[in-house]
Amino acid sequence: MVNGDFVVKFYNEVIAGLSQYPKRLPSKYFYDATGDNLFQQIMHSPDYYVTRCELEIFTTQLPEMTKLVIKDxxxxxxxxxxxxxxYKSIHLMKELTRLETDFNYLPIDISGAVLDQINTTLPPLLPNMPVQCMNGEYFQMLSKAKWYSSNRKVVLCLGGNIGNMTVEESHTFCKALHKHLNPGDLVIIGFDLVKNPNVIRTAYYDREGITSLFNLNLLERINQELEGNFNLNDFEHYCSYEPETGACKSFLVCLADRIVRIRNKEIIFKKDEYIWMEISQKYNPGQISEMALSNGFKPIGNLMDSKRWFADACWEVI
Ligand SMILES: C[S@@+](CC[C@H](N)C(=O)[O-])C[C@H]1O[C@@H](n2cnc3c(N)ncnc32)[C@H](O)[C@@H]1O
Incomplete structure (x- = not known):
């Protein structure tokens, strides 16, 4: 997406989200250079178990995963x-390269900054692996990526990515993914699993306050890129986890009556009104299989960490 188109879409989606009740902002816009950096700090924070669990899968279960991916x-x-x-997929790429596997790597990300980082760090590590970075949204870019070669496809969608969608949005995402792929193609999707609710809530309410900065950074981004005038001191981070639905949600609560201007648009905030910033949905294994089967995939197996807190679900397109 060229920058002008991106800014128009960013503005329209921000205004639409802040004009609805309750107010909502799309979490895909968290990721500018500062947001990428804050997310990388979250990944390494002691309270955020998600990355550690998935890294364990990508190291201890690498032979099994590699065998699945290499297929025939x-x-x-x-x-x-x-x-x-x-951070996790690099282990798979290194192993595939060590085994002299014939593959191209195509990362798709809405953040141009993170793709610049990939373009700087990957080639020195894996000089013989062809890399084609694609900057844009998942399906806008997947519709181009699928024509990159006539090779079969293996799609990774790791960490918190699918969790950042509601259950309904995840089903829509899986249906769209299926439409872009061919029978026999493989997908590996990371799902964070239900567990002790206190463990989950602490991960998104970390003691260092990085998640709070990560959420507030989107308001700062709106100030910088969309001529907004949010005062970040007017907003406070809040997080809830509901064990009955598996939905962990982050909010920014407005601490006083305020009028915020974004370009020529005024947004009225009442004291204690909140913006829903992000969802991190948790699943049980039955829901994961059901999601595969109802959207055109055959579940091959779930690779899990030793605590069984996270699953990388491997599905084949039927
Ligand atoms: C939660 S981070 C996870 C990163 C990585 N999968 C991991 O597990 O470490 C989400 C990543 O997906 C990207 N992203 C989020 N929504 C996107 C969208 N709709 N289209 C393309 N990229 C998106 C973000 O820029 C960010 O790099």
């Missing part, structure tokens, strides 16, 4: 949706 040995395109800094 035919060449493939490894497409990663929202790779961030490839």
């Amino acid at each position: 040995g035919s060449p493939f395109d490894l497409i990663e949706l929202g790779p961030g800094d490839c």
Whole structure:
């Protein structure tokens, strides 16, 4: 997406979200250079178990995952949706390269800054692996990526990515993913699993307050890129986790009556009114299989960490 188109879409979606009740902002806009950096700090924070669990899967269960991905040995395109800094997928790429596997790597991310980071860090580590970065939204770019070569496709969507959608949005996402792929293609999707609610809530209410900065950074981004005038001191981070639905939600609560201007648009905030910033949906294994089967995929298996807190679900397109 060229920058002008991006800004128009960003503005329209921000105004639409802040004009509805309750107010909502799309979390995909968290990721500018500062947001990428804050997310990378969250990944390494002691309270955020998600990255550690998935890293364990990508290290201890690498032989099994590699075997699945290599399949019959035919060449493939490894497409990663929202790779961030490839902290976990790099282990798979290194192993595939060590085994002299014939594949191309196509990371798709809405953040141009994170793709610049990938373009700087990957080539020195894996000089023989062809990399084609694609800057834009998942399906806008997947519709181009699928024509990159006639190879079969292996799609990765790791970490919190699918969790950042509601259950309904995840089903829509899986249906769209299926439409872009062919029978026999493989997808590996990370799902955070239900567990002790206190463990989950603490991960998104970290003691260092990085999640709070991560949320507030979107208001700062709106100030910078859309001529907004949010005063960040007027907003406070709040997080809830509901064990009955598996929905962990982040909010920014407005501490006083305020009128915020974004370009020529005025947004009225009442004291204690909140903006819903992000969802991090948790699943049980039954819901994961159901999501595969109802959207055209055959579940092959769930690779899990030793605590069984996180699953990388492997599905084949039927
Ligand atoms: C929660 S981070 C996870 C990064 C990585 N998957 C991991 O597990 O470490 C989400 C990543 O997906 C990207 N992203 C979020 N929504 C997106 C969208 N709709 N289209 C493309 N990229 C998106 C973000 O820029 C960010 O790099």
